[in-house]
Amino acid sequence: MHVISMQAPEIAVTVRAGQFVNLGWSPGPLLRRPFSVYRVVGDDIEVVLKAVGTGTTQLLAMEVGDRISCLGPLGRGFDLPRAGSVVLVSGGLGVAPMPLAAREAHGAGLRVTWVHGARTAAELCSESDGEEVVWATDDGSRGVRGTAVVAAPDGDVVLACGPNRMLAAVAERWPDAQVAVETHMGCGTGVCLGCAVPLKRGGYDRACTEGPVYRAAAVDWDSLPSHLPYAVSA
């Protein structure tokens, strides 16, 4: 897992946890790629990524001083409670919105429990921020053996991000949890309707505009693809 940082002062001052930026670079793919904002440090924002294909390899090959086109902040982020405790539950790259969520929660005087899971210890995000930190790995190589959802304690508010399969499990355990979903995205601005999220009440709305954060029970998890074929042959 890699963190890249970019200077984006306007976004840095307004972005909320769970919101994303849509990044374009040259020579990149045709469409921008959405990334949750991971952290804000002064004028800089950070995103996390894994080298999964040509695009992410290009991003990771960038040098300090290279320019990237950054559209955002986009979407609707997490809503934090006024008091009490929050439990941040993430799997794999789903850790992306959590440092910002922890910072906002601490700013609001909330107690933070950080629960992060991955397949193996090597795939865990090494950073954490919370009064209580719980690790989970599928193979038991670090922390609890099993998923972050199983390992997590209850809290006043649960915020979750990870593969859609994991978020479906979140919805089973905490229907009121706020979950940030993963979809394919075209524009990020609400016009292409490509990032459709199927809703329990019927119909679809847009992850980029009404989401990407949803009440867990509002999403029709059976109709949301759990496997996103992201690889681009371009």
Added chain:
Amino acid sequence: MTPDMSVDVGGLKLRGPVLAASGTFGYGTEVPLLERRALAGMVSKGIFLRARAGTAPPRITETPSGMLNAIGLQGPGVEALIRDYAPQWADWDFPVFVNINGESAAEYGELTARLDGVPGVAGFEINISCPNVEQGGMFFGNDPHAAAAVTDAVRRRTKLPVWVKLTPMVSDIGIIARAAESAGADALCAINTFVGMSMDLNAYRPRLSFRTGGLSGPAIRPLAVHLAHQAARAVRIPVIGIGGITRTEDALEFLVAGCSAVQVGTATFVDPNAIAEVHDGIASFLETRGFASLADLPRYLPRD
């Protein structure tokens, strides 16, 4: 001197040659950042009489220099469009065309009758070329009799400009172009997306839930320039070129190929200000080449 960028599309005067293509600009209220001074007009997301949920995800996938989409004409239906969007359009300084859809010629006619005279609706773009619906759509666009019947059904119910958006999925676009012209179209829009398919090698099935999708983006541009040119050669009414326009030079190719104006679509997804950049680029090109107006740009349009 700033060149005169205005164009005449079948009697309708536009302040520039670059419009926003249907399905890439929502209802005009969503796209941030665009410098609207450059926008000659927009075509709304396709609408039916009734609300439509659209197709199940995944709806889009990227392909080399392009994208496949199968949105399925998701929309709120005509009454919501009239209530929520048309009142805003009425205040704008560029015309808004409504992209209209139906499962029969009669439905297109009914939709036109409902929208004709609604403040904010400047004209109609008949969609007989959507590849992503089970009924209607592209079916009407690859049969000259059906294309003419739909155009006629709309033409009879409005005096506003009527444009017909053509599909590339035909053996001779000129035949459909002439059918639409004969039935009273004021202009043609060429072209809609190509039908394409992409396979997910992990799931061993199509990447899109609809199986196929419409291919757009730079990948289709040379194909689109050719088809727009073929359409322009086949008719006397204006042709608006569409297909993969991303940069100024792309738009100029369509104009030189005989188009009166262009629509920019997929490029807006990537750069919300793409339309303004293309508009300004055309103005610079004309100025650099010493043309006082866009009308002076040489066109390659031999008549058979």
